Amino acid sequence: MAAVCTVYTTQSLNSSCSISTPTKTHLGFNQKQVVFYSTGKRSSKRSSGGVITCSAGDSQTVVIGLAADSGCGKSTFMRRLTSVFGGAAEPPKGGNPDSNTLISDMTTVICLDDYHSLDRNGRKEKGVTALDPRANDFDLMYEQVKAIKSGVAVEKPIYNHVTGLLDPPELIKPPKILVIEGLHPMFDERVRDLLDFSIYLDISNEVKFAWKIQRDMAERGHSLESIKASIEARKPDFDAYIDPQKQYADAVIEVLPTQLIPDDNEGKVLRVRLIMKEGVKHFSPVYLFDEGSTISWIPCGRKLTCSYPGIKFAYGPDSYFGNEVSILEMDGQFDRLDELIYVESHLSNLSTKFYGEVTQQMLKHADFPGSNNGTGLFQTIVGLKIRDLYEQIIASKAATPLEATKA
Numbered sequence: 001m002a003a004v005c006t007v008y009t010t011q012s013l014n015s016s017c018s019i020s021t022p023t024k025t026h027l028g029f030n031q032k033q034v035v036f037y038s039t040g041k042r043s044s045k046r047s048s049g050g051v052i053t054c055s056a057g058d059s060q061t062v063v064i065g066l067a068a069d070s071g072c073g074k075s076t077f078m079r080r081l082t083s084v085f086g087g088a089a090e091p092p093k094g095g096n097p098d099s100n101t102l103i104s105d106m107t108t109v110i111c112l113d114d115y116h117s118l119d120r121n122g123r124k125e126k127g128v129t130a131l132d133p134r135a136n137d138f139d140l141m142y143e144q145v146k147a148i149k150s151g152v153a154v155e156k157p158i159y160n161h162v163t164g165l166l167d168p169p170e171l172i173k174p175p176k177i178l179v180i181e182g183l184h185p186m187f188d189e190r191v192r193d194l195l196d197f198s199i200y201l202d203i204s205n206e207v208k209f210a211w212k213i214q215r216d217m218a219e220r221g222h223s224l225e226s227i228k229a230s231i232e233a234r235k236p237d238f239d240a241y242i243d244p245q246k247q248y249a250d251a252v253i254e255v256l257p258t259q260l261i262p263d264d265n266e267g268k269v270l271r272v273r274l275i276m277k278e279g280v281k282h283f284s285p286v287y288l289f290d291e292g293s294t295i296s297w298i299p300c301g302r303k304l305t306c307s308y309p310g311i312k313f314a315y316g317p318d319s320y321f322g323n324e325v326s327i328l329e330m331d332g333q334f335d336r337l338d339e340l341i342y343v344e345s346h347l348s349n350l351s352t353k354f355y356g357e358v359t360q361q362m363l364k365h366a367d368f369p370g371s372n373n374g375t376g377l378f379q380t381i382v383g384l385k386i387r388d389l390y391e392q393i394i395a396s397k398a399a400t401p402l403e404a405t406k407a
């Protein structure tokens with residue numbers, strides 16, 4: 001059966017394509033109309049959310065995965081990352097006001113909640129949480145991420161967090177950098193294999209609880225009891241399906257209670273560890289003083305103002321889920337953010353474009369959560385490393401286009 005569809009792409013389509021779900025026709029974006037023969041193989045049970053898969057060949061979309069539980073700082077991280085590329089991210093213009101997508105000049109961030117196959121009622125009826133793979137459509141996620149990576153636009157579904165329903169799809173054009181953020185970017189092996197770089201935000205239970213209480217009580221009017229109950233209800237599925245993804249991450253930002261205050265239970269001062277996998281293509285870990293050595297550093301004194309309980313850095317090689325890693329750790333918090341330049345000048349391999357860029361980024365977003373501690377510092381550093389990775393991938397594709405697309 002011949003299916004006529006419109007492909008949205010910035011590239012010439014001279015290669016083999018297949019259509020898995022016939023899509024609606026949209027007009028107006030650099031489109032080319034192509035006749036396809038349906039494969040007859042529907043990859044999704046959805047009536048909406050089509051994908052046109054082509055091996056277009058010369059695509060340049062770099063795909064980044066960011067995994068974390070809800071309320072663990074993904075949005076904050078995304079704002080820092082987008083800022084490193086020099087722009088602010090906004091929802092698609094003129095689209096669904098409840099869209100979860102954020103677009104800037106260089107990046108498009110899609111939220112994987114949009115691949116929930118069961119809406120809020122559906123999950124309730126079946127007795128499953130949103131973390132359960134049975135509540136998510138990994139076939140569609142894979143096909144759409146693959147299509148975007150190969151330079152082809154898709155009609156991605158929208159999960160509406162306000163209504164709890166699945167809304168009509170939105171058009172996602174291939175960006176320079178696609179970030180897929182949410183609960184499961186590294187869960188499905190096929191999706192995982194599409195990632196050029198992956199990050200896991202590993203927030204310890206104590207800290208997660210403190211952040212969730214702060215946000216859900218202050219901003220969403222939830223009671224302490226309901227927050228506790230929701231965390232408890234999610235925990236088994238979190239442990240089974242979300243947490244194990246950290247073994248696949250190229251970088252993990254681990255957030256723990258401080259060790260500088262004995263038996264601290266306030267959760268305000270944090271110990272943050274940046275775990276960086278060795279041997280990842282286009283990514284070289286940051287180091288403190290001397291690459292590969294084991295270092296402990298208390299920078300407080302003449303050049304860095306520290307009030308109680310102070311600041312302690314550590315760095316060294318380690319092993320993480322059987323992989324060789326480097327770990328950079330910061331315990332404590334900055335009193336004066338402008339003095340961060342002192343710390344920055346002792347770190348190497350930061351992938352900055354000028355002296356003091358980390359400090360500049362941190363000062364620019366001093367009002368973001370975590371700007372006075374290792375969460376903000378390490379998120380900024382990972383943002384710079386992603387920019388560097390992107391530039392390296394683009395440069396290597398430009399140098400050897402055929403080889404690079406095969407890799």
Ligand SMILES: Nc1ncnc2c1ncn2[C@@H]1O[C@H](COP(=O)(O)OP(=O)(O)OP(=O)(O)O)[C@@H](O)[C@H]1O
Pocket residue numbers: 068069070071072073074075076077211212214215369370371375376
């Ligand atoms: N580094 C941090 N330090 C302190 N609090 C933080 C930090 N990051 C996030 N938070 C707290 O957690 C809340 C959630 O952060 P954010 O919106 O970035 O998370 P999220 O993972 O995108 O959440 P969701 O998936 O639920 O939308 C913030 O409002 C803030 O209260």
Ligand SMILES: O=C(CO)[C@H](O)[C@H](O)COP(=O)(O)O
Pocket residue numbers: 069070071113120130131160161162164182183
């Ligand atoms: O984990 C989540 C997002 O990261 C949400 O719990 C999930 O998407 C379900 O959403 P809702 O709160 O609208 O039922």
